[in-house]
Amino acid sequence: MSVDVEKKNVDPNWEPKILSFSCNWCTYAGADLAGLNRMKYPENVRVIRVPCSGRVNPQFVLRAFQKGSDGVLVCGCHPGDCHYVTGNYFTRRRFLLMQRFLEYNGIDPRRFQARWISGAEAGKFRDTVTKVSNDIKALGPNKKFQESWYKERGESNE
């Protein structure tokens, strides 16, 4: 029983739900700066503030996909600029592996993104968010890993 919801006709006014983990010192500050400059970007991204991108446990990303998120974006300071000196070096290793592992397990690579966005790069935050939500809007809803898949299809193999 395969799940091939991906490429079928995506209804145009479907809005993806995208979760973003943003580190407080750089990306979250960059996002605020984007607000300060009244930049505009799609509404689909909800940001969870974490002290450092190093705080983001790859299991949170799995949890997001499981609970129905259509895309996950992890953002942090540029390596070398981390407020906590080495936090993002660990982030980089963890998500270099998790990104490939998600892909290996069938998640479309565009659904999980990681980006370094500094406190001054408001434009980069807007562009990243815009690109991710457009990519995922084109991909359609994500049905992989999702609990809700059961409720809809009524199937259960308990």
Place this chain on the structure above:
Amino acid sequence: MKYSYYPGCSLSSTGLEYGLSTRYVAKKIGMELHEIPDWNCCGATAAHSMNHDLALALPARNLALVEKQGLGLEIAIPCAACYSRMKYAIQAARSSEKERQKIEEIIEMPYEAKNDAICLLEAFAREDAQAAVKEKIVKSLNGLKVASYYGCLLVRPAGVTQFDDNENPQSMDNLMTLIGAKPVNWAFKTECCGASHQVDAPKVARPLIYNILRNAKANGAEAIVTACPLCMMNLDMREFEFNKAKKEFDIPVYYFTELLGMAMGADPKELGMEKHFTPAVARIKEAFKRPPEEEKPIKKAKAKVEEVKEEEKPKEAIDNE
């Protein structure tokens, strides 16, 4: 020291002596120059002045011929204008696949921009060539004060030529010290000589030559050495022209290969040196007859003495002078 060789139109006409002296010196030091079969004119300023694609196509055909030649060598190019145009063509072909295919279409020949191009001066400035030249030197210019003139296309734009420093190049100066000449520290090493504008805009271009000669003279230059047939013709011919009106300058102009040839014992005729406008042979013959410079050898002697002293008492330090 093996290169493909692109002489360029000047070396069989106004730059005859540059061709002869290059052949002589190359043979002397065992530098193999494989001339590109059936090469064509690189278009120099006229081509890029008329049309951007023409400026790339003319040199590209020569580069394609080098690839057909199949020796896989770097191309040594005596004339600065040809060298600059070839470098532009190689850089353009390597910049993008689209550009390379466009060039292939125009010249109707396969071309993959495999070979690199260097100017003849760089070939001689390399370690192996300098060592070979040193061995073959039989005469010294005994401190003849020489102003080395590089012109503009050899060293600019730096992004394309990537050769020496574009404000204060030294490679020709080093070669001159090899043959006993004393390089003059002057300021017009890379000022433009006006190139073809000496013909089609003489009123504006002539002062350029005058300034170069004036600054060389002010800094005590007894000779100017160049590495480009167009600079050589402009400097040599126009100096002769100034002197015809009023004898002001006495600075013969040479190709660096001519001076190297002379230092290797060549007869001026073999190098075509008698073909210059401003008489050139006398100054070199006179320099050969000069007493070898005193102070350089003595300094060497003194250094030798000091070395001995240190060797004698290596252990306890020399007491204070």
Place this chain on the structure above:
Amino acid sequence: MVERNLTEAIAKNKANIDAIQAKSGVDLKECYQCGKCSAGCSMAAGMDLKPREVVRYLQLGLWDDVLKSNSPWICASCHTCVARCPHNVDIPSLMEAVRQEAKRQGIVPVKEVDVFTNVFIDSVKKNGKLHDLMLTGMYNMKSGHLMQDAWAGAPMLKSGKVGLRPHTVKDKEAVRRLIKNSLKRGESK
């Protein structure tokens, strides 16, 4: 100097100036008019608009002045200006683009330079290599300076630097074809 109406000039010439920037790869806004290019330009003395002024006029939209100016023709493209420019403004490419655009519109402020270029290319088209005698001969005739540098003719002939017989390329046809291809492509761009 009549008062220049900038609103008009810029409105009228914006397209031309954008095209010239695209063709030469130069962004005029990068130049903050520091004058280092004019100061170092070897041919500046003969130019009616010095390099900085050419950029300034284009910045102000005064397109026709630049087209009519002799600077693009006098420029020896020795690259001193761009080597020293704080913002790397490629003035030689700008001059070349303006020169080719002026030629296309038939404006030739310095006839000799245009004649020299054409005679040069004709000689290459004919023999595949440059024939100096033909170059100076045809140039003197077409430019009207019949006796220019004639004094040098004799010594050159005597020393064999200039020969009657031109040096030619065996596959002259290939060179002619590539010249035709380039020029044909040139018009289309």
Place this chain on the structure above:
Amino acid sequence: MSDIQQELRKTARELLESGEVGYIIGWGKGRFANQTHPIFVKDPAKVDELVWDDYCLSTLAKYTQDDKYPEKKIGICVRGCDSRAVNRLIQDHQLKREDVYLIGIPCSGKLDPETNEPAKKCVECAHRNPVVYDVLLGSPVEEVPQPERFKEVEELEAMTPDERYNYWADVYDKCIRCYACRNVCPACNCRECYTDQYRVGWQGKQNNRAENQIFGITRAYHVGDRCIECGECQRVCPMGLPLMKLNRKMLKDINNLFGAYEAGLDTETKPALGHYETNDVEEFM
């Protein structure tokens, strides 16, 4: 095979009689000729229960975790994979080197009881000789290079995302969450596994595809950078899930991204996720 068994028994008797070792963990025979099971010999008289034949498959090192504070040393028979498991536990500070006496036995590979063919994990084994031991019985065997270490992973990687998802969906549908893979794995040595912390909310207990996927992926991610490739998880899985394909994928990426890496060969090389290099591969600019 039998002379090593004699030596094993002789060594075991000496160790037990000298009192240097509290007990010895080895393999013993059950009812079936083609199976063995771990046994714990305390009494020197019973050393003859220890066997060494073609079916000594299970890794013994993990059993030390049931007796973390032994009065005396624990004797363990260690083949190549067991010795790496011991290194793994030592490096994770769950076992002290001085608490164990390692009886090294070079192993040329065991047979799978069902098919009587060489076991998959032994065919793929790159370190047959023990990497650490106190005594070595018999002479080292010749190591077999493993050029196709990641072949299975590459086959999966060649598929499209949907095909891969469907492949793993079928796999996880079968998982019954018995946690055998976790219990046998020397890299899974947490005091309280995250799956047992329902109140924190990491993982549901339901046995449906989504929960199984989350468990499978999380476990592979947890052990990925420390997996010694002993293949036990796959062997003991009652539903025959290809778990090594998950672990090997992690190891393949670690090799490509951070340099050649094999876990458990010594106790110094740090696992990939425990440290970093400032010039690591940069993909998130």
Place this chain on the structure above:
Amino acid sequence: MSRTGVFICHCGTNIAAVVDIAKVVEKAKSMPNVVYVEDNKYTCSEPGQQAIKDAIVKHKLDRIVIGSCSPRMHEPTFRKMLASTEINPYMLEIANLREQCSWVHTDREKATDKAIDLVRMAVAKVAKNHALFTSSIPVTKRALVVGGGIAGIQAALDIADAGYPVTLVEREPSLGGKMVMLDKTFPTMDCSACICTPKMVDAGQHPNITVMTSCEVEKVSGYIGNFEVTIRQKATYVDHSVCTGCGICELKCPSKVTSEFEQGMAQRRAIYKPFPQAVPAKPVIDAANCRKLNGKAKCGICQTQCPQGCINFEDEDKLITNTYGAIVIATGYELIDWKSIYGEYGGGQYPDVINGLQFERLVNASGPTEGHILRPSDGKEPKSVVIVKCVGSRDPNKGKGYCSRACCMYAAKHAHQVLEKIDNAQCYVFYIDVRTAGKAYEEFYTRTLEDGAIYVRGRVSKIYEEDGKLICKGEDTLSGQTVSVAADMVVLETAMVPAAGVEKVATLMTISRDNDNWLQEAHPKLRPVETHTAGVFLAGVCQGPKDIPDTVAQASASAAKVCGIFSKAELQTNPMISKVDIEKCSGCGDCAGICPYKAISMQDMEFIEHGKKITRRVSTVNSGLCQGCGACVAGCRPGAIDLLGFTNAQILEEVDALCL
């Protein structure tokens, strides 16, 4: 059951203009654990906060969610407000409805949905919040100032005058930095030595200041209030406690060395004071050039001549470690090495083409020429002087892209000094702009024009020597003429660049640098003297090019910040730090390896397990050192270590709330 109160802010029209507040309030009422919802025009205002306090009492709330602007803006404000209620300030979550919702979206309906999601996430998270309490850490009331220029001296004096001990570290043998090299200072033209040396002496003699010259910071660890700093006292081979500074040794020393202080235009001895008014006024030995120390000769004359016997050739570097509560960095700048960049200005082969600091030494009374402006080449007085501005500045192609701010004014000063000191001299200033953005600056520039300086607008393209004159070729862009000036001497006003070795200091203090290598301030406008590392402050040009008035202002500002820290008996620690559940911890030590602040250490602890007394290794967190980044928490597989304020449970709730 927790009783959560939700307060949605209009923020005037900033949020209300785009987000349908009423709908958010309506939806919030149905969220789990929410018992009271209210919206307010200005929640952060006095009445707004009072409304929340009243609601807490009236509805017996124990958790608060505020939908307003960014938590980075008013989280501290609302926490302070809660401190005055009986709710713990950390039972609060803020939903960012302004910077990340109303300000960045236009579609009213979608923005409102997002706002509702954000509030739902905050409500879900606050359900799992715990009361957190700050703990206090002691403050070592001693400051460290790195760099002994005017910035460092001023900061040290201000802190010392406030009664706190200061250690002033300077790597050169004397205080003074660049300012003491100058002759006059603009715009007042008062002599730099007269205003700088007295401050140096004050610093040297101040009871609270310990001056440590010829020293460099070697290692820094710890955190605000408790920095552990190791300073390397470089071997000076002279015992300053005994030396009276009589200077006999300097006279007798045989080996001459070019003096760095005199910008290479004069000589000094191997044992030397950089300049007469040095503080401390005691010589040091430059080991590289001392014949005894570099093994070239037996020498040792200074030792035999010294009446006090303070020369000791066996002296070695010493490491001194001390604890400090706050650090001020004032490492200053140096001038760009123009010689290797500008071949067109001669590339250094013409001795009479000098830079600004060399000119300052020429015109300085205690300089090599006792204040007479004489050409370095032949010592003659230059009659025509050219000053070239923006050499290396505003030149991204060859030098630096930025403007070095101070050169316009000191170029005018140099022109004024040339015209004042050399009779019937002529001075040409090649400029692109004249930036006189300071008090009495424009008047100072006008006076220089009145003195007769000729300002030519245009960069010099080439400088070359001919017939004994330095020909400067430029263009006067105002008249459109290419011009040239035959000068006797040329002064290049070169760009300021960070002092060499600033990278090491920045990495030690874990502060970052901008892409021109200047030290990165916390916020260019609002926090110019602070850095992202609490307790480390910046003063002077190390933060970016500036002139002396701004430098001194910044120095006093950073001193005020330091005194702010020292005025408290103790410092409150950040309560949102890691905490270990020793039952779940297996002692694997992964977290300790990840912590950048070495805040985690593995300890053996006694436990009773299965009736048996055992000792087991578990992880422990030092609450002072932990900065709350959470990298360890993500590295702990069983989640034994958790970050208070951002616990695994909280974040998982937030993720679930968003996706359902």
